[in-house]
Amino acid sequence: MSVNLSVTLAGIKMKNPVMPASGTFGNGREFSEFFDVGRLGAIVAKTVTLKPREGNMPPRVCETTSGMLNSIGLQNEGLGYFLKHDLPYMRKFKIPIIVNIAGNTLEEYAQICRDLRGVEGVSAIELNISCPNIKAGGIAFGASSKLAEQVTAASRYNTDLPLIVKLTPNVYNISKIARAVVSAGADAVSLINTLVGMSIDIKTFKPQLANYTGGLSGPAIKPVAVRMVWEVAQTVDVPIIGIGGIMTAEDAIEFFLAGATAIAVGTANFVNPKAMVEIIEGIERFLSERGFTDVRQLIGKVRV
């Protein structure tokens, strides 16, 4: 029995609901040596900022129990370089391209949105709002419903592209933030970004990361991610991209049941560069073994 894996997310037609999580896949170049990137539902670019960013000092990654910490610090060559060198390359995969952006200020988000207007091949913009708002004393945009609303509104005003807002999990009430961004015009939300964590080397007494703290990702955070996806699915009507610790098709299905329309794979790409392809195949197998015909039959179907 053939099963349908395609989903439509904020107007983006995807042949399957699997995409990379921003920052864990470069822009597809390296992974294209391991599998046909064109098989993915979409490709999500690494966060782009207006100006180039150097990123944090090394060490930038370390492993923790069933997870890892990273403090890349949004290293990227800036929007100009991205538009000239990365985007044209990514277009070759012939799948929807989601451009993930971040800024230090509202104006920077707005500016990037404007600069992306009419650019060929951009299917949607994803706002990474886990970064600090330097004008608001360094609190992350995503940590306050007011700031989250503002940054979404500023972006919304400046783009007609589908707008996805990627939420940070380091908050008490994720639903409140989700409501705020949806009210300001988000067409979809993606969650979760990383939890803030720290690890100390007891041999050297030093933090494992030069930046001291970093973002925790991987299987360790999956229960937090599933919970937040489920809570947000109860609260807002826009589609959700579920992210956090997805290693296998079974993990992906947990997110669909919780309410995700699509999922993004991050850390798993490092462990197994073919993880996403195996997840696509695993979802298909699960559906046909269970007698489903459509992946959408799973969305939000947790039996509560």
Add this chain to the structure above:
Amino acid sequence: MSVNLSVTLAGIKMKNPVMPASGTFGNGREFSEFFDVGRLGAIVAKTVTLKPREGNMPPRVCETTSGMLNSIGLQNEGLGYFLKHDLPYMRKFKIPIIVNIAGNTLEEYAQICRDLRGVEGVSAIELNISCPNIKAGGIAFGASSKLAEQVTAASRYNTDLPLIVKLTPNVYNISKIARAVVSAGADAVSLINTLVGMSIDIKTFKPQLANYTGGLSGPAIKPVAVRMVWEVAQTVDVPIIGIGGIMTAEDAIEFFLAGATAIAVGTANFVNPKAMVEIIEGIERFLSERGFTDVRQLIGKVRV
């Protein structure tokens, strides 16, 4: 070379810095069959509420990658029973007893503090502020610096015992909460309580917990816990009890380096009932192998 493991925490003299995390050790009865509970630095009682509580429907626990979820729901027999049946038993261990309490309202915390006045054998009160304030629309006391301050102040006003406030990690700015409770009179803080998580059985499509969501504990959360202990140690001057995913002496040492004066062991007790004893011995061994003479030489000594 003999090493000193004793620490003083909010005036409580402990022969070593290791104690159970509330709710994971009952009141010591069951574990006393496996080791001499009197060897611990202190004993922390399971959360007591004014009135008996039934707790949540089963299933109440499930395993996740390197962690577990629980939704016990503060099942307990109430303060009266505790004072009559559990406390007298706990006194037999001849180690400091920390009574962990929770309430639905400020008044309940205040009342329990009053009822504990002059009770023999209580060394300190630990406020579990992860539970919802039913008068404030169900937001957790520990999720708002204002509520956290109020509940601490209300308790402080009603007790002369050392007051430890146990913080919830489901917040953006843990330092702010820590500052609030210290300003309201907390003598020490303990952190972290569990992260809210969820797990769905993809065979039955049901949440693994009858309560849908529950608290995530175990090694998975350790990086979040270490980070929060470190952040709070930068912010407030009171001693910290580090909690979260501690399985081994090495984990404990990470918390000391981050700034904890003592540590509490939770989930590890289920995997190995002798975990705490092995941790005490492991800390001693670490110290003497590295030429330290005192566990206090580690506290806050992360080299940042």
Add this chain to the structure above:
Amino acid sequence: MFQAKADVISKKEISPGVFSITLISPEISRNAKPGQFVHVLCGVQNDKFLLRRPFSIHRVVPGRAFEILFQVVGSGTKELSKVKIHDALDVIGPLGTSFTYSPDIKSALLLAGGLGVAPLLFLAEELTENHVMFYAMLGAQTKTKLLRYIDFKRLAKKTFAATEDGSFGHEGTVVALLNRTVHRLRPQVIYAVGPGKMLQKVAETADDFGIDCQVSIEAKMACGVGACLGCTCLTRQGFKLTCKDGPIFNARDIMWGESEVEQLSLDGYKYEAAEITDSD
């Protein structure tokens, strides 16, 4: 209650995916009673972080060793199935309550669904030793999944078998078999172990006939010793701890149909796609 590093002295795959492991522990075997369980750290090195897993005590070599019988259903049992002879497993036990009977008991019925034979064989041996007459009734989906038939046949006055596909013994469920035969056998007490749905039906039958019924209840456990309050079972007396107040309960006390029973019954996973409708 003991915590032991118990050496594996024998391991057999008695049916596909079903293993029996014998472990040396004088303390546990000396103190074990039928119906009690052990809480096992599955795998030799537990660096994967796995909570312990509960298994009924299947048999004892008095004062020396005990046996568990288990089916591979997930990560813990998979790890456990990989242990080798001479490995040492970290085990806590004996835990929980045991089956009870009055000294003047005349006849009993031991009723097992699938892996339910695990605690019942231990009980069968004890009853035999105490000269209590009993019947055994074993159910399984198919012949190869019918466990310990010969052992019960050796001990019981009469052993009945039921397979759902009729490949051995009576065709149909063990519950149907019970309902057809109970009026003839007239046991004073039924000891039933198996999936929650089965136990519930057995309890109803026992109730209808006024027969005492003791069941072994399953619940997810964290500590296994009564400290975490994680394994509650809903009874007419309120929440009870499966690990401490159980796993053996009087069937009349159980509030059947509550979530944990449904969720944990090992055959409850046959999922019907029809229940989920396409809403997109």
Add this chain to the structure above:
Amino acid sequence: MFQAKADVISKKEISPGVFSITLISPEISRNAKPGQFVHVLCGVQNDKFLLRRPFSIHRVVPGRAFEILFQVVGSGTKELSKVKIHDALDVIGPLGTSFTYSPDIKSALLLAGGLGVAPLLFLAEELTENHVMFYAMLGAQTKTKLLRYIDFKRLAKKTFAATEDGSFGHEGTVVALLNRTVHRLRPQVIYAVGPGKMLQKVAETADDFGIDCQVSIEAKMACGVGACLGCTCLTRQGFKLTCKDGPIFNARDIMWGESEVEQLSLDGYKYEAAEITDSD
């Protein structure tokens, strides 16, 4: 870059805690160049969640297999040390840059501290094949930790050894040995692999004598292929990726003394208690 399920065809513990494993992979061995590395999923089943671990290619059986040499230092290498012959390991490679030399190179010095022999033996074999004369200089704490001495002795014009305790060869560090001999050997290029602190000193000596120096840099890696930006190394040209722009760098480009070098040097862990004062 290939992802292969590579069969283990040989495994040896060549010194206590140091293992060599040979893996079948025509693609990787055919394309490998000295200095490049493979990114290995340690252990046969990776349900523990472990990121891959990078290991230099130690030797190749051209077109067929390649060898890695590693020391057990933590969880990943411990798992790796447990693989058995005929197990298949998930390996990505060959990755990163390789040692370079001009066609008319006359003499080279290969300088290894401890496990630093791993990529240098591959280089030594290639240089030998290309008839390039080279010296080898191997350092270790003590004789038993001196690795592959015989192999280098067979290939190099002259092989020097230094042990810190004097149990074999020169007494002292390999850096001290270098400083004493470099003016006589006068290599055109030094290829150095070892702990960061050692590399830094070698680089200084090379600089003093105006000798080209190429080093293999270590960094913690997540992806290993240039996608995560996790393995940056601070160079005079800014951040470079150790996995893609390295691991072989011109020593002059490295900003020595930056945190990662100190942190990752395998001998950097001797902790001095004196540094920490009691503040309580």
